[in-house]
Amino acid sequence: xxYIQKDNNIIVWQxxxxxxxxxxxxxxxxxxxxxxxxxxxxxxFYLNHPLTISAKGDHFIFHDTSxxxxxxxxxxxxxxxxxxxxxxxxxxKDKTLAKACEFAGGIRLLRQxxxxxxxxFIISQNNNIPRIKGIISRLCAHYQGFPSPQQLALENIDxxxxxxxxxxxxxxxDASRRIANGELDLGEIAAMPINDARKALMSIKxxxxxxxxxxxxxxxxxxxxxxxxxxxxxxxxxxxxxxxPEFANEYAGIAQQYLFHYIRSLQKSTTQMA
DNA sequence: TTCCAGGCGTATC
DNA sequence: GATACGCATGGA
Numbered sequence: 001x002x003y004i005q006k007d008n009n010i011i012v013w014q015x016x017x018x019x020x021x022x023x024x025x026x027x028x029x030x031x032x033x034x035x036x037x038x039x040x041x042x043x044x045f046y047l048n049h050p051l052t053i054s055a056k057g058d059h060f061i062f063h064d065t066s067x068x069x070x071x072x073x074x075x076x077x078x079x080x081x082x083x084x085x086x087x088x089x090x091x092x093k094d095k096t097l098a099k100a101c102e103f104a105g106g107i108r109l110l111r112q113x114x115x116x117x118x119x120x121f122i123i124s125q126n127n128n129i130p131r132i133k134g135i136i137s138r139l140c141a142h143y144q145g146f147p148s149p150q151q152l153a154l155e156n157i158d159x160x161x162x163x164x165x166x167x168x169x170x171x172x173x174d175a176s177r178r179i180a181n182g183e184l185d186l187g188e189i190a191a192m193p194i195n196d197a198r199k200a201l202m203s204i205k206x207x208x209x210x211x212x213x214x215x216x217x218x219x220x221x222x223x224x225x226x227x228x229x230x231x232x233x234x235x236x237x238x239x240x241x242x243x244x245p246e247f248a249n250e251y252a253g254i255a256q257q258y259l260f261h262y263i264r265s266l267q268k269s270t271t272q273m274a
Numbered sequence: 275t276t277c278c279a280g281g282c283g284t285a286t287c
Numbered sequence: 288g289a290t291a292c293g294c295a296t297g298g299a
Contacts, residue, residue, distance in 0.1 A: 026280060121280075128279040131297060166295025171282085208282045229280035260280075 001080045003070065010062040010070045016084035018106020019055040025261050027218050028110050029120050029133045030140065046077045047113050048145045079108045079221075087251050088258075094248065096239040097255055100262035107257050109223060114186040115179070116146050117219025118201070121211045122171045135165045152176035171206025178204060190220040197222070217253040226252040235263045 002013040023031040023042050031044035038054035038061065045051070051074065052063040062070055075081060088105055092098035112120075119139075124132050140146055142162060153176040160169045178184045189200045194216065201212035213227035226244075228236070236244065248255050 124279090125281040126279060126294075127281090127296085128298075131279075134297090164296065166297095167282090167293095168295080206282065210281055214280075227280070231280065264280095 001075070005067055008064045010065045010067065012060045012062065012070075012080075013058060014060060014078075014080055016088070016105060017060070017078070017080075017108055019053065019060070021104050021106040021261065022078070022108050022110065025104070025107055025257065026129055027107075027257065028112060029129070029136045030116075030146075045140075045146070046073060047116075049073055077111050079111055082108075084108060084254075087254055091248055091251060091255050091258070094245050096235075097245075097248065097258065100255075100258035103265060104258045104261035107254075107261060109221070109254055109257060110218065111221050112218050113146070114190060114215070114219040115149060118175060118186065118204075118207075118211075118215040119146075119172060121214035121218070122175060122204075122206050123165060123168050124214070125168065125206070125208075125211060127168075135163055135168075138163050149176040149179035153180035168206065171204070174205040175207070186219075190222075194222060194224065217256075223251055223253040224249060226256050229260075231260055231263050231267075232256060235259050 001015075004011050019040050019042060020033075023044065024033065028044070031042045034041050034043055034052075036054060038056045041052060041054040043050070043052050049069070051065065054061040054063065062074060065074070084105075088101040092101050120132070120136060123135050127135075143151060152172060155173065155176075157169055157173070160172070163169060165172065179186065184200065184204070189197045192200065197216060197220070198209070198212050201207050201215055202209070207215070210227050210229055213225045216222040217225040217227060226232075244252070
């Protein structure tokens with residue numbers, strides 16, 4: 001990564017990074033594409049820190065961003081210090097993964113907030129991405145930012161009806177109450193051996209294997225976590241009848257991101273042809 | 275109209 | 288432990 005300060009912006013040159021692939025691949029739901037004169041521009045947040053970021057030619061523009069915020073917040077959030085070229089090279093020993101890396105090699109795993117990621121993927125269950133974004137958008141609009149567990153714990157099913165989250169509202173309440181009352185500590189869970197962390201997360205109502213795995217991968221940067229949803233299930237059935245390659249286990253979560261994007265693109269193209 | 279969406283809880287065997 | 292079914296909501 002190379003960067004310079006220019007006016008109030010930070011200009012960044014970064015390999016293995018594509019804004020559309022990273023911010024619109026179903027790992028984070030609070031980034032909004034806005035129309036500008038750049039190649040593409042997104043507005044979004046990490047916690048309560050806003051950011052407008054553009055892609056333009058061979059570089060990226062962090063608008064109205066201080067060097068301090070760039071280094072302290074965004075380098076970590078966008079995982080700029082991880083060598084994805086090296087990871088992709090390793091994963092590409094497998095044919096299908098090689099194709100997926102080539103197709104979606106600009107995805108970086110965002111280091112999101114633990115609580116927000118947990119809530120986001122509780123909301124994601126049996127739901128589609130546009131609607132997940134809608135629910136989270138209503139949530140953040142209502143609280144003028146992503147609500148804390150303590151704030152949400154004060155609500156009840158009726159007071160959350162504005163979310164139109166359906167049966168998932170009671171799950172959000174259970175998660176927030178048990179964190180607010182100290183029964184669960186996401187910081188502690190993040191540091192546990194992964195099977196203990198899975199078990200702790202799944203003690204929350206509405207958190208099963210898939211949501212727990214997503215909370216670990218997207219909120220706690222446990223890149224060995226491997227969420228299996230309907231799409232990845234199709235990948236495993238179609239391409240890995242004898243099991244997922246063991247050499248990829250260390251980076252299974254990143255491999256999963258590439259595969260998720262890849263299989264969805266194949267599905268879309270066949271749907272269009274049909 | 276019916277089907278489906280980055281699943282999970284519950285009942286039943 | 289495995290399998291079947293309902294679940295809130297809304298887009299296609």
